[in-house]
Structures are given as structure tokens and as C-alpha cells.
Amino acid sequence: MLGAKMKQLKSYITENHRVKYSNADNNNMLKPMEAARWFQDIFLRQDEVLGIERTSDFTWILLNYDMNIYKYGKIGDKVKIETYPYSFNRFYGNRMFFLKDENDNVMIEAKTRWLLVEKDTLKIKKVTKEIAEVYDLHEIEKGKGFEVDNIEDKVFIDVEKKPLQIRRSDLDINNHVNNTLYFSYFYDYIDKEILDKYIPYKIQLTYKKQITIDDEPYVYTKDIVEDEQYYTNVKICNDKNEIYTLIKILWKKKDEC
DSSP states (O other), X not given: OHHHHHTTSTTOEEEEEEOOGGGBOXXXXXXXXXXXXXXXXXXXXXXXXHTOOTTSSEEEEEEEEEEEESSXXXXXXXXXXXXXEEEEXXXXXXXXXXXXXXXXXXXXXXXXEEEEEETTTOOBOOOOHHHHHHTTOXXXXXXXXOOXXXXXXXXXXXXXXXXXXXXXXXXXXXXXXXXXXXXXXXXXXXXXXXXXXXXXXXXXXXXXXXXXXXXXXXXXXXXEEETTEEEEEEEEEOTTOOEEEEEEEEEEEXXXX
16 A cells, blocks of 8 residues: 555656666676665656756765565566655655566565755755655654664674775765675675575665775674574774674575575
């Protein structure tokens, strides 16, 4: 019911794509990063549809990502991307993204939380009813909309840190690492034995601090088995333990797909 209602919003946007060779990994499965890129692009295109000027005095900063992968696309698959905002909560905006197959079955869905800030100063800005109405929503709700799992720093005690090499090609128009790249960074720090047997079915990200070309980030990973569920916690931070990003990946066996 909620999805049907949201499709009536003027802020409901959809695009069609085909999974190309460059979108798939070595197992002919759509890379989560590629889905995140499509989600990012359609989010930015929404401004054009709604007539929001890029020169406006506010912008949205991505805080949290909760991506659920039900089925991986393969090369040649025709897919549809959908997005809409579903609530505003004081300083926050909450948005859904979907990747669907030709029969409208959901393959990937993602909840995201965004913080409204002034573009020049990055000072937190309150979401007013006037701003909400631009997106065809008319109420400001309480709370933050949704939560991602908390990752306590103590889980990384005695974990060896590994350097993360930032390339200039990783930077976007804002001169920091593009948010979608974090969906690929962690793969380089996961044990080969895991990647041979498992694939992610849920990826949660919490963005804390932007990474620039002058930063020297490190990666910590911790594999955990709890109640027969296998998952990996990832921390990307600097030498002072100032956290850039926290990531939690839940795995399932490839033969269960």
C-alpha cells in the first residue's frame, strides 16, 4: 500500500537500465556498487524533475545506507530503478530505492537517511514544511526514520589495520571519495575463502566523515558468527581513530541463491 501511494508522488522517479558487462563481477552477478551508482544518479536526476536548482542554498548529505539484496542481476538483464522520499524527520530525509526486474519483482531495495545542511557552511538545517512540500510530502515526523545496526569500536581490538589507497579517480565533483565506492572498497579486505563461498545479502553503511585525497585511511575488518549468521564488520578510519565509514555485511552461501 505504501509503495502504491508513493508512486502517486511527483517525486517518484523511475529509470530503465540493462545490466552490462562492466556492471557484473567475475561470477556474472551485478556488483552492489553498480546498483548504488544507479541509485545515486536517479537521486540527482530528481532535482531536475522537481525543478530544484543546483544553486539553491541547501543540500543533502548521505548518512546511512541499508541495502537488501534479494536477487543478483546478470549481464543482459533488463532492470528498473525507482526512488521516492517517504518521510522527513526534523533535520533528516528518508528515501527508498528499488531495483526491479522486468516483471516488477524487487531484486534490491535500499533505505537511506540524509541530513539537510547549508551548502556553503554545511551547517545543519531544519526541514521545513515548505521544503517537504517540494517533494510532495506534507508532514514532518518525529525520530530519524530508521536505524542501522550499531558497531561498537571494541570489536576491532587486536585487529590488524591495513592501508586504504585513495586514487584521484575515486574523487567526485565535491573532491571527496564518492559514496558509492564504499560498496566496493571492502571486497579487497575480505578473506578469499569467504568470497569463494559467500555473497552479501545485506549491506549497511554509516558515513561519518568524508575522505579526501590528502587523507591516509586504514581499514579494519572483523568476521563474526552469531546465531548461525555470518557477517563482517568494517571500520575505515585514520590514525587518530577518527571514523570515516562503518560497514556491516551479512553473508549467505552462494549455493543458496
